[in-house]
Amino acid sequence: MKRLAQHTLFWPAITLALLLVASSLFNPSFLALTWRDGHLFGSVIDILNRAAPLIVVSLGMTLVIAVRGLDISVGAVVAIAAAVAALMIGGSFSATGEVRSDYPLWLALATALAVAAACGLWNGLLVVKAGMQPIVATLILMVAGRGIAQLLTGGQIITVYYAPFFSLGNGFLLGLPVALWLAASLWAALHFVMSRTALGLFVRSIGGNPEAARVAGVRSAAITLCVYTFCGLAAGVAGLIVSSNVKSADANNAGQLLELDAILAVTLGGTALTGGRFTLAGTVIGALIIQTLTSMIYSLGVPPEVNLVVKAALVFAVMLLQSAEFRQLVSRAARGSAT
Amino acid sequence: MNDAAIVLRARDISRAFPGVQALSGVELTLRAGEVHALMGQNGAGKSTLIKILTGVYAPDAGSIELLGKPVTPQSPIHAQALGISAVHQESHLLPNLSVAENICAGRYPRRPWTRGGGIDWRETERRAAELLASLGINLDVWQLAGGLPAALQQLATVARAVSTDARALILDEPTSSLDADEVQALFTLIRRLRDKGVAILFVTHFLDQVYEICDRMTILRNGRFVGEYACARLDAHGLVAAMVGREVAAAVGKTAAAEHAVDNTSGAPVLAARNISRRGQLKPMDIELKTGEVLGLAGLLGSGRTELARLLFALDARDTGDIRIDGQPAKLDNPGDALRLGLGFCPEDRKHSGIVADLSVRENIALALQARMGLTKFLKLSEQRQIAEKLVAALGVKTASIETPIGQLSGGNQQKAIIARWLATHPRVLILDEPTRGIDVAAKQELMHEILELARGGTAVLFISAEIDEVVRVSDRIMVLRDRAKAGDLPRGADENAVYSLIAASHKA
Numbered sequence: 001m002k003r004l005a006q007h008t009l010f011w012p013a014i015t016l017a018l019l020l021v022a023s024s025l026f027n028p029s030f031l032a033l034t035w036r037d038g039h040l041f042g043s044v045i046d047i048l049n050r051a052a053p054l055i056v057v058s059l060g061m062t063l064v065i066a067v068r069g070l071d072i073s074v075g076a077v078v079a080i081a082a083a084v085a086a087l088m089i090g091g092s093f094s095a096t097g098e099v100r101s102d103y104p105l106w107l108a109l110a111t112a113l114a115v116a117a118a119c120g121l122w123n124g125l126l127v128v129k130a131g132m133q134p135i136v137a138t139l140i141l142m143v144a145g146r147g148i149a150q151l152l153t154g155g156q157i158i159t160v161y162y163a164p165f166f167s168l169g170n171g172f173l174l175g176l177p178v179a180l181w182l183a184a185s186l187w188a189a190l191h192f193v194m195s196r197t198a199l200g201l202f203v204r205s206i207g208g209n210p211e212a213a214r215v216a217g218v219r220s221a222a223i224t225l226c227v228y229t230f231c232g233l234a235a236g237v238a239g240l241i242v243s244s245n246v247k248s249a250d251a252n253n254a255g256q257l258l259e260l261d262a263i264l265a266v267t268l269g270g271t272a273l274t275g276g277r278f279t280l281a282g283t284v285i286g287a288l289i290i291q292t293l294t295s296m297i298y299s300l301g302v303p304p305e306v307n308l309v310v311k312a313a314l315v316f317a318v319m320l321l322q323s324a325e326f327r328q329l330v331s332r333a334a335r336g337s338a339t
Numbered sequence: 340m341n342d343a344a345i346v347l348r349a350r351d352i353s354r355a356f357p358g359v360q361a362l363s364g365v366e367l368t369l370r371a372g373e374v375h376a377l378m379g380q381n382g383a384g385k386s387t388l389i390k391i392l393t394g395v396y397a398p399d400a401g402s403i404e405l406l407g408k409p410v411t412p413q414s415p416i417h418a419q420a421l422g423i424s425a426v427h428q429e430s431h432l433l434p435n436l437s438v439a440e441n442i443c444a445g446r447y448p449r450r451p452w453t454r455g456g457g458i459d460w461r462e463t464e465r466r467a468a469e470l471l472a473s474l475g476i477n478l479d480v481w482q483l484a485g486g487l488p489a490a491l492q493q494l495a496t497v498a499r500a501v502s503t504d505a506r507a508l509i510l511d512e513p514t515s516s517l518d519a520d521e522v523q524a525l526f527t528l529i530r531r532l533r534d535k536g537v538a539i540l541f542v543t544h545f546l547d548q549v550y551e552i553c554d555r556m557t558i559l560r561n562g563r564f565v566g567e568y569a570c571a572r573l574d575a576h577g578l579v580a581a582m583v584g585r586e587v588a589a590a591v592g593k594t595a596a597a598e599h600a601v602d603n604t605s606g607a608p609v610l611a612a613r614n615i616s617r618r619g620q621l622k623p624m625d626i627e628l629k630t631g632e633v634l635g636l637a638g639l640l641g642s643g644r645t646e647l648a649r650l651l652f653a654l655d656a657r658d659t660g661d662i663r664i665d666g667q668p669a670k671l672d673n674p675g676d677a678l679r680l681g682l683g684f685c686p687e688d689r690k691h692s693g694i695v696a697d698l699s700v701r702e703n704i705a706l707a708l709q710a711r712m713g714l715t716k717f718l719k720l721s722e723q724r725q726i727a728e729k730l731v732a733a734l735g736v737k738t739a740s741i742e743t744p745i746g747q748l749s750g751g752n753q754q755k756a757i758i759a760r761w762l763a764t765h766p767r768v769l770i771l772d773e774p775t776r777g778i779d780v781a782a783k784q785e786l787m788h789e790i791l792e793l794a795r796g797g798t799a800v801l802f803i804s805a806e807i808d809e810v811v812r813v814s815d816r817i818m819v820l821r822d823r824a825k826a827g828d829l830p831r832g833a834d835e836n837a838v839y840s841l842i843a844a845s846h847k848a
Contacts (some may be wrong), residue, residue: 079584081700108835152539196717196720198712198713198714198715198716198717198718199714201698201702201705201706201709202694202709202710202714204697204698204702205695205698205702205706208695208696208698209691209692209694209695209696210699211691211692212692212693212695213692213695213696213706214654214674214692215652215654215674215684215692216674216678216710216760217674217675217677217678217679217691217707217710217711218675218706218710219675219710220712223714276697277697285743
């Protein structure tokens with residue numbers, strides 16, 4: 001039991017479990033799953049589906065934080081990727097009433113992802129080559145990126161009519177949401193890369209001890225560039241899921257404040273913001289905690305104007321639960337009152 | 340000497356830390372108008388003694404007298420109030436405050452007419468300017484301290500230290516980051532303070548400086564008091580011997596040359612560096628390494644040993660000089676280049692720049708080899724395991740398994756694992772910077788054995804150690820550094836005596 005409690009994932013998992021229990025208390029049908037039209041339905045599935053973009057972004061953020069960086073531009077990159085995809089797919093009605101995409105779907109998706117990756121590369125170059133502080137370097141794109149997205153969409157919400165694009169955010173595969181499959185496979189792929197490839201070894205060594213990695217001849221600059229580029233790419237994937245889900249691209253609101261949720265997810269999962277040891281599984285749990293919280297607030301019927309305050313209070317409670325110092329304080333106080 | 344001139348006397352000072360007796364029965368006497376050197380190798384107890392004098396630590400036994408009265412400094416501030424000030428290696432000015440603000444920090448003059456006492460900035464500047472002028476330091480007091488060169492910051496720090504009417508001033512390695520000219524400026528200030536009757540304790544690793552400025556010295560070794568000497572009476576040769584604790588007159592031990600039967604060191608050098616230098620760290624020097632030889636690099640701390648190693652491995656950029664590998668000019672601008680050219684480097688500071696504590700022994704061993712293979716070619720797990728198992732067995736690394744995080748191993752075993760990391764790359768040149776530091780005697784013996792084995796296998800080894808007896812024992816050839824320059828080369832068969840002579844050469848009577 002003691003060893004279990006010391007596992008890095010112990011407290012994040014407990015927190016998530018507590019939230020799920022609390023949700024099912026408020027809403028008895030919360031944990032119910034039904035099979036309808038060939039796929040699973042239920043609040044839990046809904047949470048998993050909605051958490052997918054956050055999971056994807058947070059996984060990228062985890063790696064950036066692991067190499068002692070930070071990327072606060074991911075929300076803006078989500079908006080850019082969504083705008084590029086929506087603009088390229090768009091959709092026009094042909095004479096027969098059939099909807100066609102402006103460019104082939106694959107080209108639109110690939111372009112959106114390439115643009116997102118380029119954004120990440122840009123951040124990486126500012127950090128590695130220009131030697132900027134990560135938070136400042138990515139602040140530039142955080143502000144400018146949303147501007148670029150608005151420029152692309154002309155300040156309008158671009159609606160997509162081409163149906164095949166919708167499956168990313170709304171479709172199902174083998175009974176589960178496509179977005180969930182995407183997030184899960186990204187996690188699996190990253191897990192493999194981090195534990196079974198040269199890139200993973202380098203990322204972990206740079207995170208663990210940058211100076212030792214340098215002395216061992218690891219080209220830290222190139223690796224760090226890769227990591228930032230990947231973080232941009234992940235934000236791009238999230239952008240596609242988001243825009244597919246709402247069948248449009250909203251440059252003003254897509255991915256708004258997502259960077260903060262992502263950083264929060266990484267932290268809740270047990271990765272320190274100072275870098276070093278990181279846990280991808282923890283990040284996934286962290287993202288699920290945040291989404292469960294959000295869903296809980298909605299299902300409680302909290303009025304929208306106090307929504308953020310309630311969320312902040314809940315996040316505060318969760319952070320306290322996760323803090324080893326706070327737990328010690330509580331157990332000491334409990335012991336004190338017992339004697 | 341006239342006892343009336345004694346400012347500070349520490350008697351029979353002892354202090355233990357868990358597992359270490361840092362000081363036992365140490366004596367120190369500082370006299371007015373004298374500069375006194377405190378000498379000793381790393382771990383001799385210099386820092387502990389200074390910390391006791393300045394109230395950081397309390398001694399377990401012993402007494403301190405200041406001007407004949409017993410005192411017990413409780414904290415650095417208390418010590419300062421008593422009249423004992425200290426200046427440490429890196430100057431401690433606040434970079435975002437002006438020189439005047441720094442000098443008067445904590446004792447700002449107040450405007451008498453405002454209640455609560457606003458700070459009188461004009462008076463602050465006036466006092467600072469007056470102090471600097473009285474010490475002959477030419478410096479604008481309103482300049483930001485952070486913008487000043489290191490030397491001027493150091494002078495301002497000394498000025499601040501004596502501004503509290505210090506009777507005894509402790510200078511702990513004040514010159515370690517200064518150029519020759521800057522050192523002279525500091526010495527001018529020290530002489531002026533000495534002539535004002537301040538008793539000065541000067542700690543340095545530079546022997547030249549000791550003989551230039553000091554009148555007497557106290558030597559410590561392994562926490563014990565070796566003796567107090569007048570500088571005129573003890574030459575550098577004797578000083579080095581007293582510090583390392585060997586009777587230099589007697590020739591010692593047999594050398595590697597005697598054991599190292601086969602001479603396979605002839606031929607062209609595998610690595611040849613010409614005229615390499617780095618400002619403030621290393622004066623231009625040449626170095627050559629031949630296949631299959633162990634080149635020992637000896638010298639006191641601060642002599643440029645580590646600096647030379649870091650330049651060769653391109654961890655620091657060199658200002659001048661070129662490096663040839665196998666006679667071909669080599670592009671050697673970063674550690675990645677060095678790795679590809681077949682160099683290996685075990686750094687001095689294992690924790691900070693050697694191990695990646697969270698990674699397993701296997702991953703730590705595979706790291707350099709994988710870095711050389713690059714991103715695309717992955718060293719398969721099975722291969723990693725095989726290499727790690729083999730090297731762990733060959734070097735006798737004691738670990739529960741190769742999957743244990745390396746941070747859990749003991750220091751000596753971590754060191755062996757880091758050496759294993761480089762052996763995995765089959766280096767042609769291996770630089771070992773203090774590989775034996777902080778590990779027990781048995782592990783040291785095994786390491787020395789491994790180093791000789793390595794050289795027999797055809798690797799050129801550059802062996803750096805502060806322990807001169809170790810250098811003499813494993814080296815085929817010894818290069819001695821002094822004050823960041825080459826002091827000389829010794830052929831195989833040279834004994835410790837010869838090394839001491841070279842270290843002390845410029846002071847020979």
